[in-house]
Amino acid sequence: EDQVTQSPEALRLQEGESSSLNCSYTVSGLRGLFWYRQDPGKGPEFLFTLYSAGEEKEKERLKATLTKKESFLHITAPKPEDSATYLCAVRGGTGGFKTIFGAGTRLFVKA
Amino acid sequence: EAGVVQSPRYKIIEKKQPVAFWCNPISGHNTLYWYLQNLGQGPELLIRYENEEAVDDSQLPKDRFSAERLKGVDSTLKIQPAELGDSAVYLCASSLEGSYEQYFGPGTRLTVT
Numbered sequence: 001e002d003q004v005t006q007s008p009e010a011l012r013l014q015e016g017e018s019s020s021l022n023c024s025y026t027v028s029g030l031r032g033l034f035w036y037r038q039d040p041g042k043g044p045e046f047l048f049t050l051y052s053a054g055e056e057k058e059k060e061r062l063k064a065t066l067t068k069k070e071s072f073l074h075i076t077a078p079k080p081e082d083s084a085t086y087l088c089a090v091r092g093g094t095g096g097f098k099t100i101f102g103a104g105t106r107l108f109v110k111a
Numbered sequence: 112e113a114g115v116v117q118s119p120r121y122k123i124i125e126k127k128q129p130v131a132f133w134c135n136p137i138s139g140h141n142t143l144y145w146y147l148q149n150l151g152q153g154p155e156l157l158i159r160y161e162n163e164e165a166v167d168d169s170q171l172p173k174d175r176f177s178a179e180r181l182k183g184v185d186s187t188l189k190i191q192p193a194e195l196g197d198s199a200v201y202l203c204a205s206s207l208e209g210s211y212e213q214y215f216g217p218g219t220r221l222t223v224t
Contacts, residue, residue: 004153032211043115043202043215044154087153091211097167099144099213101153 002027002093006086006102013078013109021073021105023088027098031091033071035064038085038104047086078109113137115216117203123222129191132219136184136205143180144213145188146202154202160186161208190221198223 005024013019025033032051036044048057050066057064061082063074073086085104092098116135124130136143141162146154157176159167162183171178175194180186190197200220204213 034211034213036215041217043204043217046212046214049212089153097159099156099211101155103151103153 002090002098002100004088004090004100004102006088006105008105009103010106011108013075013107015079015109015111016077018074018076018078020075021086021107023071023073023102024069025071025088025090025100026069027090027092027100028094029092033066034089034091035062035071035073036087036089038087044087075107078107080109080111083107083109115203115205115214117201117216117219119219120217121220121222123224124193126195126223127192129189130193130221131187131189132201132203132221134186134188134203134216136186136203137214139207140205140214141183141208142206143186144204144206145178145186146204148200148202148218150199157188193221193223195223197221 007022032049034049035047038044048064053068055066061076065072085106087104089101118133143160145157148154156170158171158178160180163180176190178188200218202215202218204215206213
């Protein structure tokens with residue numbers, strides 16, 4: 001069964017305390033893995049697309065990596081404004097058109 | 112460039128009443144998605160349009176949900192009649208042809224009482 005599992009469900013960090021969020025997936029015919037940020041009361045905001053194992057993408061304090069079974073979102077020296085829910089999604093399945101989201105990791109960064 | 116526009120932002124209705132949500136995608140985006148998001152969960156796809164054609168509606172509860180995308184631009188999602196379990200945020204997203212990157216609107220929060 002195609003599925004996406006994110007861990008931890010919630011993560012509390014002190015400002016400047018680096019950490020990583022995990023996204024484990026099982027999907028046939030992966031077409032892409034996506035990371036989104038979602039603030040309360042808003043729609044998800046696109047961050048990264050990763051297409052193949054070994055690929056990495058960076059944006060400010062965020063770095064996303066991909067293996068054949070999971071992806072990590074590394075947050076370096078986070079700031080309070082990085083507090084949000086981070087969603088992982090995969091595209092694949094029969095025909096490659098199915099998009100499946102994980103439940104997200106809620107990140108809290110305290111000053 | 113304007114993002115995905117959705118209205119209304121909030122809607123409160125009684126069960127068994129009808130409700131409709133409207134979405135205007137980013138200009139030039141031919142693919143449009145409707146998702147349902149429950150509290151603490153990720154979005155779940157309801158229907159995907161390529162231009163005006165619904166190419167994936169396998170997760171749409173067709174006994175009470177319907178959708179249309181006239182002229183391949185704006186889209187409307189309707190529920191009739193609404194049930195208590197339909198309370199959720201309904202998200203619209205769009206993407207360029209050939210791209211998997213989806214851009215989301217702010218969503219409509221539906222409360223069914």
